[in-house]
Amino acid sequence: MKIAFWSIGKPHEPYVKQGIEDFSKRISHYFGLDWEIVPSPKNAGKIGADELKKMEADSILARLQKDDFLIVLDERGQQLTSEALAVQIQSCANAAIKKIVFLIGGAFGVHKTVLTRSNMQWCLSKLVFPHQLVRLILAEQVYRACTILKNEKYHHQ
Template structure:
């Protein structure tokens, strides 16, 4: 199984770039992993939020293949603990998922069509974080899940 992290937005700020790189390298010991940064839709001050979401949504849906398992990050999603999340990833691997895609939406969220395409909606927290920090938290949580699967000492109960 391959893991892909997709994020709509600008490139990483220097204050989180190193952490994202570090955790991505760690994950690569368990699964092939990569990042895809999708540029946000061009907009003006008068562009409606729904139009931005539709444009970004069309881009996302165009990049996905029919076999991709899409996990959408959204504060209204399910909130498993670390062990449950580890089991979720293991289950995807056991079901021969070819590619597990984690999506961090744009500044206004994602279009309804993307929400409907997602097989799982995951909440890191009920709090809203800057996209840069979400990238770091996402990478760390996937790494933590990998270590839990192998019963390694990173995660403490």
């Protein structure tokens, strides 16, 4: 199984890049991993929020394969423990899912068409974080889930 992290926006900022690279390398010991930074549409600052979300959705939906398991990070999604995330990843592996895509939406969230297509909506926290930090937190949590699945020391149970 492969894991993909997709984020709408700009490339990783230097203050999070090293951590993202570290956790990405660690995850790759368990699953194939790809990062894709999906650029915001040109002149995004001049486009209304709804139109921008629709344009971003079109870009995301065009990239998805029909059997990709899409997990959208969304503030209205389900909150999970680290153990529950591990169970979800293992469940996908057991179901012979070829790729799990974790999607971090744009500044205004994701369009309803992406939410409708998603297999799951996950809320990292009720707190609001900058998208750059969400990337780092996502990578760390998926790594933590991997270590839980292998009963390794990283996650102290």
